Amino acid sequence: MDLPGLSSAGQSSVTNNTVDLRPETEWRFEVGLDSIVTLKVLQGNAEIFGTELAVGPTYSFTATKLSMFTWRGCRFEWSGDPLAEYISEESVMSSYANLHFALEKLRMQAAEKDAHYKKEVMKEVDIGQFGSAEEGDGPRVLIIGSRSSGKTTLAKILTAYAVKMGRSPMVVSLDPKEGMLSLPGTISAASFSTMMDVEEEESWGSSATTGPMHVPPKNPTVYYFGSDSPTDNIRFYKSLVSRLSIAISSRLEMDHRARVSGCIIDAAGIIDQKVGYDLIDSIVSDLAVDVIVTIGNERLYNDLLKRYQPRKQITVVKVQRSGGVVEHDATYLRSIQRRMIKEYFYGPPKTALSAFTITADISAFTVYKRSEQSHLVSSSALPIGSDETTALLSLVTKVEVSPALQNAILAVLYASAKDTEDDIAEASVMGFVNILDIDETKKKVKVLMPIQARLPSQVLLMGSYHYLE
Numbered sequence: 001m002d003l004p005g006l007s008s009a010g011q012s013s014v015t016n017n018t019v020d021l022r023p024e025t026e027w028r029f030e031v032g033l034d035s036i037v038t039l040k041v042l043q044g045n046a047e048i049f050g051t052e053l054a055v056g057p058t059y060s061f062t063a064t065k066l067s068m069f070t071w072r073g074c075r076f077e078w079s080g081d082p083l084a085e086y087i088s089e090e091s092v093m094s095s096y097a098n099l100h101f102a103l104e105k106l107r108m109q110a111a112e113k114d115a116h117y118k119k120e121v122m123k124e125v126d127i128g129q130f131g132s133a134e135e136g137d138g139p140r141v142l143i144i145g146s147r148s149s150g151k152t153t154l155a156k157i158l159t160a161y162a163v164k165m166g167r168s169p170m171v172v173s174l175d176p177k178e179g180m181l182s183l184p185g186t187i188s189a190a191s192f193s194t195m196m197d198v199e200e201e202e203s204w205g206s207s208a209t210t211g212p213m214h215v216p217p218k219n220p221t222v223y224y225f226g227s228d229s230p231t232d233n234i235r236f237y238k239s240l241v242s243r244l245s246i247a248i249s250s251r252l253e254m255d256h257r258a259r260v261s262g263c264i265i266d267a268a269g270i271i272d273q274k275v276g277y278d279l280i281d282s283i284v285s286d287l288a289v290d291v292i293v294t295i296g297n298e299r300l301y302n303d304l305l306k307r308y309q310p311r312k313q314i315t316v317v318k319v320q321r322s323g324g325v326v327e328h329d330a331t332y333l334r335s336i337q338r339r340m341i342k343e344y345f346y347g348p349p350k351t352a353l354s355a356f357t358i359t360a361d362i363s364a365f366t367v368y369k370r371s372e373q374s375h376l377v378s379s380s381a382l383p384i385g386s387d388e389t390t391a392l393l394s395l396v397t398k399v400e401v402s403p404a405l406q407n408a409i410l411a412v413l414y415a416s417a418k419d420t421e422d423d424i425a426e427a428s429v430m431g432f433v434n435i436l437d438i439d440e441t442k443k444k445v446k447v448l449m450p451i452q453a454r455l456p457s458q459v460l461l462m463g464s465y466h467y468l469e
């Protein structure tokens with residue numbers, strides 16, 4: 001009898017939604033916002049963006065665009081009403097796996113150099129053969145490509161494969177519209193040592209704020225940018241990336257396993273030559289990137305090769321764009337963001353939580369927003385001899401608590417009203433609240449919070465996101 005997918009002749013086959021998938025092929029499917037598709041692996045091995053599926057359990061998917069890939073062939077069954085589904089024989093997974101193995105080699109070299117790692121983590125390994133260097137940083141990989149080129153997908157695949165090898169890579173999401181382990185509008189970093197939740201395409205799993213889950217929660221460091229695109233306020237964005245890189249460095253200093261595993265950085269898809277290349281430059285230097293991976297864009301690859309190859313420590317490589325990558329239009333993006341916000345307060349459908357409302361005096365709220373970009377002129381852009389005070393304007397500005405804040409999502413910062421504006425602009429995020437109602441006559445504000453707690457005395461930072469249930 002042939003193994004599923006390993007039949008000697010022909011292509012993958014489908015009978016009544018039972019599919020025999022041949023080795024190194026993938027089943028791509030899209031599920032609408034209001035429908036569900038379930039799938040069950042019956043035999044063989046299968047993975048979704050690097051994370052292996054178990055044989056037997058039923059997985060269910062909604063509002064998602066995914067691909068299930070198999071290395072050695074599998075048989076599975078699915079049901080539901082997908083918007084699209086097809087088998088592709090043209091997978092790019094082997095080139096992504098090759099990239100993973102090249103990174104793994106760098107991690108092994110880093111482990112050899114890390115004295116602590118040798119002593120504590122690799123006790124059982126014969127360390128006599130290793131060099132004598134005290135330090136070892138794993139590869140810091142920046143993934144760059146145009147919008148919808150598959151950057152996040154590649155970041156997930158590399159992360160899942162690294163975790164499978166026992167690594168704990170620091171995953172850094174610099175795309176505010178996606179909000180990894182947090183809400184839209186954020187940039188964040190978290191060390192991954194456990195598997196991701198394959199049923200949640202847009203999320204990377206759960207964080208400590210999203211309540212009990214079947215996949216262990218991660219503990220991200222989060223900064224609030226407040227809108228979808230870094231170009232909305234480049235100076236504020238760059239300042240947050242710098243802060244995040246400092247936070248990452250101090251986390252890596254304490255966590256040798258993560259340090260040896262390196263970083264996987266998912267950039268926002270801004271690659272136009274002026275702003276995009278300048279942004280790439282500052283990310284490369286802030287996060288000490290030493291491997292740049294470009295996806296499916298020859299010009300970008302060649303430009304970056306010329307720019308970084310002379311610096312011997314930076315390697316630029318290119319990988320193909322998968323034909324399965326689907327572009328997200330603005331409406332789809334909004335609905336995904338809406339779902340992320342809803343799940344933050346009420347939990348995912350599987351583990352529905354109850355959100356809490358509290359009412360507090362207006363005077364208890366200290367709200368800031370980021371300053372307008374036009375006010376934040378860089379001193380280098382000012383004519384020589386001109387007044388440089390504008391260049392020193394704070395990155396954040398205080399906001400009156402007024403009905404304009406109705407339905408706003410506000411980030412609760414690790415900063416108090418007594419802190420300076422500079423401290424506030426550099427503060428990371430503790431969680432989020434949603435303003436439900438502002439009664440100006442009674443001077444009261446009603447807020448939605450994900451957990452039962454008093455209104456935090458921290459500063460709240462406003463962005464461009466609003467939510468109304």
Ligand SMILES: Nc1ncnc2c1ncn2[C@@H]1O[C@H](COP(=O)(O)OP(=O)(O)OP(=O)(O)O)[C@@H](O)[C@H]1O
Nearest residue numbers: 065066067147148149150151152153269324325326
């Ligand atoms: N092989 C594939 N088959 C089916 N869908 C895929 C495949 N690869 C990626 N996708 C889907 O395509 C969409 C876009 O991919 P992804 O988010 O990785 O691109 P991106 O470059 O990060 O996008 P953006 O620039 O918007 O951040 C996602 O919904 C992802 O799940």
